[in-house]
Amino acid sequence: MTTQMRAFTLFSALFAVVYVVCVEMNLALVTYHPRLGQWDIGTVPARTGPAMYWFGWLASAGLAAALATLLATPLLRRIGPPVWIGWAVPLASMLAFFWFLRSFFLR
Amino acid sequence: MITFLLILHGLAAVVLLGGLTHQAVAAIWPARKGAGKHANAAIANSFRAVNARLYTNTNVVLYVVTFVLGGLIYPAYRVAVRTWIENARLWSISGMFEIKEQFLAIGLGMLPLYWLLWRHQPDQPPDPQFASARAWVTGILCVVVWYSFLAGHIVNNVRGLFGQ
Numbered sequence: 588m589t590t591q592m593r594a595f596t597l598f599s600a601l602f603a604v605v606y607v608v609c610v611e612m613n614l615a616l617v618t619y620h621p622r623l624g625q626w627d628i629g630t631v632p633a634r635t636g637p638a639m640y641w642f643g644w645l646a647s648a649g650l651a652a653a654l655a656t657l658l659a660t661p662l663l664r665r666i667g668p669p670v671w672i673g674w675a676v677p678l679a680s681m682l683a684f685f686w687f688l689r690s691f692f693l694r
Numbered sequence: 695m696i697t698f699l700l701i702l703h704g705l706a707a708v709v710l711l712g713g714l715t716h717q718a719v720a721a722i723w724p725a726r727k728g729a730g731k732h733a734n735a736a737i738a739n740s741f742r743a744v745n746a747r748l749y750t751n752t753n754v755v756l757y758v759v760t761f762v763l764g765g766l767i768y769p770a771y772r773v774a775v776r777t778w779i780e781n782a783r784l785w786s787i788s789g790m791f792e793i794k795e796q797f798l799a800i801g802l803g804m805l806p807l808y809w810l811l812w813r814h815q816p817d818q819p820p821d822p823q824f825a826s827a828r829a830w831v832t833g834i835l836c837v838v839v840w841y842s843f844l845a846g847h848i849v850n851n852v853r854g855l856f857g858q
Contacts, residue, residue: 588823591810592810592824595806595807595810596807598803598806598807599803599804599806599807602800602802602803602804603800603803603804606796606799606800606803610796619769621769621770621772621773622773636773637772637773637776637777639768639769639772641768641795641799642765644799645799645802648799648803649803652803670807670811670824670827671826671827671830673804673807673827673831674804674807674827674830674831674834675830677800677801677803677804677834678830678834680800681796681797681800681834681838684792684793684796684797685793688789688792688793688796690785690789691785691786691788691789691790691792692785692786692789694783694785
């Protein structure tokens with residue numbers, strides 16, 4: 588298994604986990620106010636109309652997962668996660684969202 | 695402009711669905727030599743017998759393009775459509791869309807691994823060591839895209855379906 592394969596496996600798993608954490612703890616790198624057409628840095632409450640955090644969650648998860656994978660690269664040259672982590676963790680994260688979003692279907 | 699982008703988003707999703715479905719079926723249920731003498735079996739076998747790795751780059755580009763187009767029309771949905779859905783108390787429809795956005799985001803994070811799993815030298819077959827991972831990753835992305843396509847269509851038609 589190459590270092591690149593190990594790195595991409597780790598990134599896939601980390602991105603999914605960090606994304607779930609960002610959504611559940613509302614850690615958005617940016618906030619978009621669609622009615623105003625304005626962007627804010629960080630997680631900012633809604634002003635006029637709703638606030639959109641999805642872009643910020645993506646940015647937070649992408650940046651955090653990329654940085655962590657980059658930092659782990661020297662270690663990945665010797666050891667690394669098995670490749671199934673790269674699909675099993677994202678799959679588990681997707682299933683977790685059914686639980687987190689269950690209130691939509693139980694009203 | 696939003697309507698144009700929405701149609702483009704839908705068309706890109708249709709092409710992505712075709713590519714990912716062919717590839718996922720070929721990875722999960724590979725075609726066998728000599729199988730499919732009956733007409734129906736031959737059709738199924740030819741559906742599975744595609745050169746799956748050829749779809750990879752196109753699928754990655756289409757996923758990203760469809761994702762970006764979805765991101766561009768998302769603010770319009772958030773302001774106009776979701777507000778209407780919530781006022782109509784169609785919580786399960788709203789929840790379907792919430793799940794779609796989270797699934798697609800996680801799928802986006804899987805794309806680099808998906809690309810790498812299918813990449814190999816042109817004159818060599820894909821590494822059999824990763825056949826299972828290839829099938830799982832492609833299968834998950836295929837299910838995510840199918841779910842998102844259907845959920846997106848229901849949300850797009852929500853007023854016609856549930857507007858009474």
